[in-house]
Amino acid sequence: MNDFSALSHLTRNARETHALILIVEDEPDIADILIAYLKRSGFRTAHALDGQRALQMHQTLKPDLMLLDVLMPNLDGWKVLAEVRHRGNTPVIMLTAQDQDVDKLMGLRIGADDYIVKPFNPAEVVARTQAVLRRSIDYKHGSGTSVLRVDAFEIDIESHEVTVCIDGNKVPLVLTATEFKLLVQLAKSPKKVLSRAELLATSSPESDSLERTVDSHISKLRRKIEDLGLQGVPASIRGVGYRFGSIA
Incomplete structure (x- = not known):
């Protein structure tokens, strides 16, 4: 064939x-x-x-x-x-x-x-x-709700848009498809620590990417969030993986 x-x-x-x-x-x-x-x-x-x-x-x-x-x-x-x-x-x-x-x-x-x-x-x-x-x-069909709200973040799964509330103003956060998928996965269970393997299976299930590529995506995502003035999202849990970040 x-x-x-x-x-x-x-x-x-x-x-x-x-x-x-x-x-x-x-x-x-x-x-x-x-x-x-x-x-x-x-x-x-x-x-x-x-x-x-x-x-x-x-x-x-x-x-x-x-x-x-x-x-x-x-x-x-x-x-x-x-x-x-x-x-x-x-x-x-x-x-x-x-x-x-x-x-x-x-x-x-x-x-x-x-x-x-x-x-x-x-x-x-x-x-x-x-x-x-x-x-x-x-993303448009994978969640029971089309909008996730965690801390300052509002994640619209239907429109594939993320906004962050900074000093009372909603600021757009532009992400790649993989970064968006990682953020959604972490935001769905913000207190849960997810391993690199779990995140890789979610963000790139058909790819032969190495687990350490997750670190690259997370690093890029974190830098974009830091550029808006927020620190520690996503949070690194040494020897385990990542979770969404500090929540009340």
């Missing part, structure tokens, strides 16, 4: 969503293969050959997910990712030949939702794409 046939069981859900995937890849042959596999699974696609064009298309097309190469002309993938994260929470999967853990951790620290090393099986890229999109969509 060829790879296209192996994707048949994944096709129905993708066709129902018709998600738009922005492929940022300067090698046309690789881009063409990804486009073919993604379209076969029901996705819409757009293609950018360099980082500057990618940011332009991201602004105008507002894709549901970005497949982002690292080594590109004009702007590299790290700079593109940083700007995309500054703009909002579009899911991003990095595609790169750099397979060192330090490179993976860098991508996750900046805000990547997943990381796939070249050479890759394009069928796996499609499966990972669907997994990341599904994690985002699952």
Whole structure:
């Protein structure tokens, strides 16, 4: 059975969503293969050959997910990712030949939702794409209530929005899909300590990510919250894992 046939069981859900995937890849042959596999699974696609064009298309097309190469002309993938994260929470999967853990951790620290090393099986890229999109969509249906309120935080699961009350004002907190999922999981049981394995199973169940990548996501999440003037959320419990933070 060829790879296209192996994707048949994944096709129905993708066709129902018709998600738009922005492929940022300067090698046309690789881009063409990804486009073919993604379209076969029901996705819409757009293609950018360099980082500057990618940011332009991201602004105008507002894709549901970005497949982002690292080594590109004009702007590299790290700079593109940083700007995309500054703009909002579009899911991003990095595609790169750099397979060192330090490179993976860098991508996750900046805000990547997943990381796939070249050479890759394009069928796996499609499966990972669907997994990341599904994690985002699952929030809308995974809780008995659409809004979680813990301390100064208000987390709207339906709209995928987080606000923090600072000096009586509601300030938006922009998160990646993975950061949002981690925050929701911690907020559902704010006094409970969750291990890295538990958090990884929730935030990236289909991924082969290492448990220490959870630390990178948590660190990024904590920095964003600290930028708003709040400290210690999420809280680290040495030798155990993490909990939401100090609550009354």
